[in-house]
Amino acid sequence: MTLGGLGLYRDVTPLDSVLDAELCIQPVQDFGFARELKDCVITADEFAAACHSQPIVFTRGNDGRLFAAAVLALPGADGGNVFIEKSRLWRDGEYIPAFIRRYPFVPIMNGDKLALGIDRAYAGLSKTSGERLFENGQPTAFTQNVLQFMAEFQSAWDRTLALVKALDTLGLLEPFQVMARHEQRQQVLGGLMRVSEAKFNSLNDKDSLRLIRNSGLKLAVAQMLSLAQFEKLDRYARQQSPTPSN
Numbered sequence: 001m002t003l004g005g006l007g008l009y010r011d012v013t014p015l016d017s018v019l020d021a022e023l024c025i026q027p028v029q030d031f032g033f034a035r036e037l038k039d040c041v042i043t044a045d046e047f048a049a050a051c052h053s054q055p056i057v058f059t060r061g062n063d064g065r066l067f068a069a070a071v072l073a074l075p076g077a078d079g080g081n082v083f084i085e086k087s088r089l090w091r092d093g094e095y096i097p098a099f100i101r102r103y104p105f106v107p108i109m110n111g112d113k114l115a116l117g118i119d120r121a122y123a124g125l126s127k128t129s130g131e132r133l134f135e136n137g138q139p140t141a142f143t144q145n146v147l148q149f150m151a152e153f154q155s156a157w158d159r160t161l162a163l164v165k166a167l168d169t170l171g172l173l174e175p176f177q178v179m180a181r182h183e184q185r186q187q188v189l190g191g192l193m194r195v196s197e198a199k200f201n202s203l204n205d206k207d208s209l210r211l212i213r214n215s216g217l218k219l220a221v222a223q224m225l226s227l228a229q230f231e232k233l234d235r236y237a238r239q240q241s242p243t244p245s246n
Contacts, residue, residue, distance in 0.1 A: 008033055008100075010121040014108055015143075017134045024130035028103060030123070032088040036080045038073040040099045043156035044163050044219050046070075051226035053083075053095035055233065058164055058173060058193040058223075066164045066173075066193065068223075070097050074180035074233050075187035082236035091236070098153055107150040114154070116147055163216050170207055172199050172220065178230060180237075194227060195220045 015023075042050055047068075050056060054070040061067055072081045083091045090096050104122035108115040124130065131142040139147065167173055174196040178189040200220055203211070211217040 008037065008103055009106055009119045012106055012108075012117045012119055014110075015116050015118055015133060017137050017139070021134050021137070022127045023133050024126045024128065025104075025122075025133060026124035026126065026130040028101075028124065030088045031084045031090050031100070033103060033122075034081055034100050035084055035088075037100070038075075038081065039069045039071050040097050041157070042068050042070040042097050042099065042160075043153065044068070044160040044215065045156040046095070046098060047219055047222035047226070050095045050097065051222040051229070053229060053232075054097075054226065055229045056223045056226040058167075059191050065161060066168055068160055068164060071178075071189075071230070071233065074178065074230070074237055075189040082233055082240060086240075098149075098156075102146075102149060102153065105146050105150065107154060114147070114151060116143070116150065163214065163219050166211070166214060166216050167195065167220060168193075170203070170211075172196055172203075174199070180234065195224050197224060200224070 042054075042056060047056060050070055054072060057069055057071060058066050059069055072083055074082075083094050083096075085091055104119035104124070106117045106119070108117040118125075132140050133143045134140060172195050173193045176192055176194050178192065180187055180189070208217070211220065
């Protein structure tokens with residue numbers, strides 16, 4: 001498992017107040033762009049909501065740091081992301097990770113400043129209808145809100161990395177793997193970490209208090225609860241599978 005999701009974007013360039021003076025955007029309703037996404041990054045701010053929809057796991061990125069990810073499909077699931085229905089809508093009532101909600105926008109760091117990029121391949125771009133991105137050479141209120149969302153996402157991401165590192169430092173994480181059967185074959189989703197319930201229950205008072213103060217306790221509990229959602233992934237995957245012909 002790797003830092004998934006970056007493949008959502010096909011043609012990213014920075015927004016430009018001159019070149020994009022007339023650019024408008026329609027809201028995302030078709031989630032077909034995330035059809036092949038089997039996992040995506042998730043921040044600690046989302047754990048409480050996401051744990052009722054997706055399994056949350058920890059894994060290591062290419063830089064060796066542990067990060068949190070929401071699992072959107074079991075290994076071998078030919079239908080891809082099980083939260084996207086055949087209508088290309090997100091399943092009603094299920095949580096949509098912020099990483100996906102921010103599409104087609106993406107933050108671009110320009111030195112120490114945050115710039116806003118956009119996927120030019122997004123079908124909802126127009127010069128005639130939708131939300132204007134610039135007005136008189138300045139970002140509109142809509143664009144300002146997107147920038148704020150990006151800044152908050154980045155801040156939450158940084159906090160999440162620190163919290164997951166704290167859990168690891170306390171020795172609370174353990175490796176595990178998920179096995180899935182698909183059309184008479186078994187596949188394994190490996191490279192995963194989870195909070196060990198046994199180690200969590202044996203925490204001393206000092207370390208427990210430290211977790212409470214830095215929100216790590218809520219993070220750990222939500223992650224453990226979320227693992228029950230693997231059963232849902234299997235159920236949704238079976239719903240996606242075509243019915244065998246007689």
